[in-house]
Structures are given as C-alpha cells and as structure tokens.
Amino acid sequence: MRTLLRADAGPSTGVGHLSRCVALAEAAVARSWRVFVVGSVSGADWLLARLSELGVPVLPPASAGSSDGAALAGQAVSLGADVVLVDHYGLGELPEVRAVARLVSMEDGRFGRRAADVVVDANLAQEHRSRDGSPLVLAGAAFAPLRRDVVNARTDHDAAASRDEGPPGVVVVMGGGAAGEAVSAVLSALRETQVPMSVRAISAVPVRVSAGPGQRFAVEPPTPTLPALLAEADLVVSAAGVTLLELCCIGTPAALVQLADNQAAGYRAAVDRGLAAGLGTVAGLPAAASRLRDLLTNPDARAALSRAASRTVDGRGAERILDACEIGIREATGADAERLLEWRNDPDTLAWSRGHHPVAEPVHRRWLASSLQNPNRLLLVAETDHPNGTVRFDRIDDDTWEVSITVAPADRGKGLAEKLLTLGEAALRARHRPSTILANIHEDNTRSLTLFRHAGYEDSNRQADGPFRWLAKRT
Numbered sequence: 294m295r296t297l298l299r300a301d302a303g304p305s306t307g308v309g310h311l312s313r314c315v316a317l318a319e320a321a322v323a324r325s326w327r328v329f330v331v332g333s334v335s336g337a338d339w340l341l342a343r344l345s346e347l348g349v350p351v352l353p354p355a356s357a358g359s360s361d362g363a364a365l366a367g368q369a370v371s372l373g374a375d376v377v378l379v380d381h382y383g384l385g386e387l388p389e390v391r392a393v394a395r396l397v398s399m400e401d402g403r404f405g406r407r408a409a410d411v412v413v414d415a416n417l418a419q420e421h422r423s424r425d426g427s428p429l430v431l432a433g434a435a436f437a438p439l440r441r442d443v444v445n446a447r448t449d450h451d452a453a454a455s456r457d458e459g460p461p462g463v464v465v466v467m468g469g470g471a472a473g474e475a476v477s478a479v480l481s482a483l484r485e486t487q488v489p490m491s492v493r494a495i496s497a498v499p500v501r502v503s504a505g506p507g508q509r510f511a512v513e514p515p516t517p518t519l520p521a522l523l524a525e526a527d528l529v530v531s532a533a534g535v536t537l538l539e540l541c542c543i544g545t546p547a548a549l550v551q552l553a554d555n556q557a558a559g560y561r562a563a564v565d566r567g568l569a570a571g572l573g574t575v576a577g578l579p580a581a582a583s584r585l586r587d588l589l590t591n592p593d594a595r596a597a598l599s600r601a602a603s604r605t606v607d608g609r610g611a612e613r614i615l616d617a618c619e620i621g622i623r624e625a626t627g628a629d630a631e632r633l634l635e636w637r638n639d640p641d642t643l644a645w646s647r648g649h650h651p652v653a654e655p656v657h658r659r660w661l662a663s664s665l666q667n668p669n670r671l672l673l674v675a676e677t678d679h680p681n682g683t684v685r686f687d688r689i690d691d692d693t694w695e696v697s698i699t700v701a702p703a704d705r706g707k708g709l710a711e712k713l714l715t716l717g718e719a720a721l722r723a724r725h726r727p728s729t730i731l732a733n734i735h736e737d738n739t740r741s742l743t744l745f746r747h748a749g750y751e752d753s754n755r756q757a758d759g760p761f762r763w764l765a766k767r768t
Contacts (some may be wrong), residue, residue, distance in 0.1 A: 294326040294619070297374040297394075299354075299365060299381055302337040304497075307468050309535035310380040313399060315340050316438035317378060320611035322347045329372050331365070332381075336497060339517035343440070362389035369394045376618045381405060382555075395618060398427075404555045411617045412723070415538065415610055417566070418558035421726070429617055429719040432768075435749075437538040437610040444608035446520035446543045460507070461527035461589050465494035466519065467552060468532040473498040475552060478578040479530050480510055485582035488589045493522060528588055528595060530572070533560035541568060544603035546595035548572050548581075548588060568602040613715060620709075622716045625672040625683065630661050632680055632701075639702045645738045647761065673720055675713050682709060684717030692728040694721060710744050722768065731755070732764045 298318060302311035311334060318328045330344060330351045344351055355364035366389040369377050377390050380399035386407050390396050398409035401416055408425040415437040422430060463483065467475040476494050480502035483492060489507030494500060496512050504510040516522070523529055523545050531540060533549045533556040540547045547569040551560040564571035570588055572581040588595060625633065636642060638651040652660075664670050669688035675681045682700040689695055698717065700709050721727055732750055734741045737760070750764035757763065 294321075294324070294376065295372060295374045296321050296326050296328050296376045296378065296618070297365075297369050297372055298328065298330045299332060299377065299379045299384070300330070301332045301334065301381060301383075302340070303333065303335045306382075307534065308337045308340060309468065310399070311337055311340050312440065312535055313380055313438045314378070315343055316440045316443075316611045317614060318344060318347055318349050319441050320438070320615055322349065324615065326615075329374070331368055336515075339515060342517065360389070361385070362387040366390045366393050378614075379405075379407075379409075397614065397618060401555055402558050411614070411719075413614055416559050416562070417537075417568070417605070418562035420558065424724065427723050429622065429716065430723040431614065431617060431715075431719050432722055434538060434541065434606045435610060436613050437542070437606055438614060439539055439542050439606070439608050439610060440520070442517075442520045443539045443542055446524040447603070447608060460489045460491055462525065463490050463492045463589075464522050464526040464529045465492060466523075466529065466531050466536055467496070467550065468534050468536060473500045475532070475550065475575050476500045476512070477502055478575050479550065482572075482578045482581045482585055483530070484508060484510075485579075486586040486589060488586055490589060495519065495522075527592075530585075532556065533563065537563060537569065538606055541602040541606040542608045544599045546570075546588070546598040547602070548585060550575060550578065566601065566605075567598065568605060569598060613712075616712045617716060617719065620675055620677055620681070620712055620716060622673050622675045622684070622713075622720050625661070625665065625674050627661065627665065629674055629680070629683075630658055633657070633661065633674075633683060636683060636699045636701055639699075641702065641705075642699055645735050645741065647733075647758075671721055671724065673717055675709075675716060682713050684713055684720070686717070686721050686730075688725075689731065692726060693731065694725070694727050694729075695731045695733060696721075697732070710740075711748060714744065714748055718768070727768050730766045730768060732766075733758060733761045734764060736760050736762050 298314040300310040300314045302308045314330055321328045328349045330349055331354055355368050361384050370393050374394050377394045378397040382405045396409040397411040398407050399413050400406045402420045408427050411429045412427045413431045413436050417434055419432050465476055465479045473496055476496045477500050484505045487505055491509045494512045495515055497515055500512045524543050526545055529540055529545050529547045531547050532552045549560055549569045550572050551557055551574050563569040634657045643649050664672050671686040673684045681704045684698045686694045686696050698713050732745050745764050750766040753763040753765035755763040
C-alpha cells in the first residue's frame, strides 16, 4: 500500500495537522506501507526528524498552474499512491483525487470539510454533517491519530502520579503556532495565583515573565520530548487544539485556553464533560488566576479530570483510520445473495441467532430483495481482496438502530469483528443521524458481549428477549 499525506505546518497554521500525519505515518510504516508527506513545513523540525527516522520523504506541493485538486492528483499518480489523506483547511473539494486514489479527509467540524471516501472528524464535539456522498464518517475521539510517543507517555503518567508530594509541576503549551503573547498571558495568570510551583513553558519565541515568591519559570523551545514532559506534570495549561486529545490520552490534568475559532467546540465539549478545566480565551486570562489556584491546590480535582480524560481517548485512532483504508465497506447488492445465505446458514452463526434453523434459498432471496428496497434497513458487505463479512442495521425508531454483524467463516479468528463493527457504524453515520445503536446478544455468547462492550456498548434497560441481552451505545 502506498500513501500520500498532505498537510502544512508553520507559524500561521501551527503543527497540529502535521502531527496527526506523523502519527498516521508511524502506524502505516509499521504495516509496511510506503508513505510520502507532501506539504509546506516550517518550524516543526522535531516532526520532520521523526519522519526522517521513519524513512518518510517530505515533498513540496506541486507547482502552481493547475487547480489544487489536479495538482495533488498528479502527485498521487506520480507516486503510485493508493490512498491520499488530506489534513488541510485551505483545500476544497477534491474530485480529481478521488478519481485516482482512495481519499481520506481529516476535518474539524466545519473546518476542512469535503466529500471523501473516508471522512475523519476525531474531535470531542461533533457537529451535524450534511450528507455529501461520503460513504464512511469516522467520528469521535476514538479516531484521534496520536503519535507513538504520546501513547507511550500514557503509562509514564501513571508512574509519575505516584511520586513524592512537593510544589506542583506545571507545563504551558499553547501549540506550535502560538504567539508569545499567549504564553506570556498564561505565565502572568500563574504568577497571580501566588502558589509555589515549577513551570516549564514551551514557546518558539522568547517570553519574559517574572515569577512570584516560591515560583520558578523556565521558557523552552519546542521539543520532541514534550509528551514525556506532559506525563510528568501535575497540571498542563494548553490550547484546545490537537494537544487536548494528546493530554486526554496521557491522562494529565489540563486547564484549557481557546486560542482560535476552530477550537471553540472542542474546548466547550472538554469542559462540559469534565475532561479539563476551562480558562476561556487569551483575553480572559487575567481573570483566570482564581481557577488556576483551585486546581493547583486541589489534587483530588486534578485526579478527577485525569480519570475522565484517559477514559475518553485510548490512543488507537491511527490504527482505526488505516483499517478504513484497508477494508472497503459497501452496500449489499443482489449479487451477494449466495454468499450472504452461506454465512447466514453457517452452524456457528445459527448457534447464536434467534432462529436456529437454516433459511431456504427462495426465502433468503425474497428477504434480500426486500431488504435492498427497505429505507429502514442498511445492509453492508465488508471486503479486502475478497468479501469478509456483513453488517446490518435496522431502524427501530427515528434515531435508534439495531446492529448485527457476521464475519465470513473463513475469516474468523483474525480480529475482523471489531473492525467490521467500527466501519459499519461509520457507514450508518454517513447516511443517517443515529443517536443510539442497540445490539441484541445471547447471554452465553461471551465473545460477542466482549466485542460490543469494548466498542462502547453498555447494558440497556430494555426488557430482555429471553436469553438475549440488549446493549446500547450513544453516538
């Protein structure tokens, strides 16, 4: 598999887009994919160094003279790319790219939105997305692509939390594109708390703010060891961009500053869900000293933020995105009748189904023809180089659907069930607006119960259907 990752980084755009691409590059190289990054990059030397370690070349965007889509499509063809992932707010619709490769679009709410073969919005806050023909929408923090050093820092934080008590250690990180005045405003607010502490502020430009009694401030340039610093901190004051999801994964308590309009929804979602404390915008930081003082002097409050955040982001987002690149999922057709009947009548499938008896072919064909015309049923087939399984959704009411999945007998035991469920949910989300997805599982089917619980399904208060137990997931 050959993959082209398109992102820019610099003082005006920050480094978040490129950071996500580095996370995807790490996961892709681990799968022995050939990876190329295309973009204009400045001020992100540590990320470029990581790409160099991975053997991933960074190429400039194609020269002007044609549309953005045509230029990118030309580069994809010249590099032999099977997948093109775009993480860029400035590029619009890219039908030329979809014509030559599988297009994956990273978006943040309404920012960077475009039709694609796979759409990824890994933010905590989810906005309504109108249907635009995109067949898969991977939505939520479960799909946040995080670099390997961030995921590794998750365990480092647990070890740091058990250290001896002392003045709290604070890290200030406003993002790779932040201006010095944002860091300066945070340091000033920390000084006004009058709490003894040790602060390490990350800034690409010089910042001078004097510390108060018992306080120690150090301003340092961006560093590739930032995840380790975050893991060791008692509190991180951060912008509400990509670093927010990194902090959730690591589990470090955070106080957030909203630096830009595209951070507003994520900021509000994190604060409302108790994943981080809110300090408002830079303009409001002079009034934030009281909130910071409460956090610095209350370990229990910080621990509560840490627990909630680490439960929300598990660090497997890049793998899930690559799964969507490797496994195609499409709506079933009449040509699938024979294989769907074979899977349906497989002895293992029958053992755990409501109806234990095989279905006759004429009955099955009538059912399939009806299903393909039923607006309240979505019948999907997943495939790699061959069909691997099926996912079916049946509408129960306006925004509640029931899911069932079947892995092809020849493909069982390969870890496909979780991937099929994830991609099936993404296909449903691209076509409808489900608020709840239900699963009805035999109480003795421990494999399926474990699968759905790991995927975020919880026991439902719906009345049991004999030995079949209802699980529910809010989307």
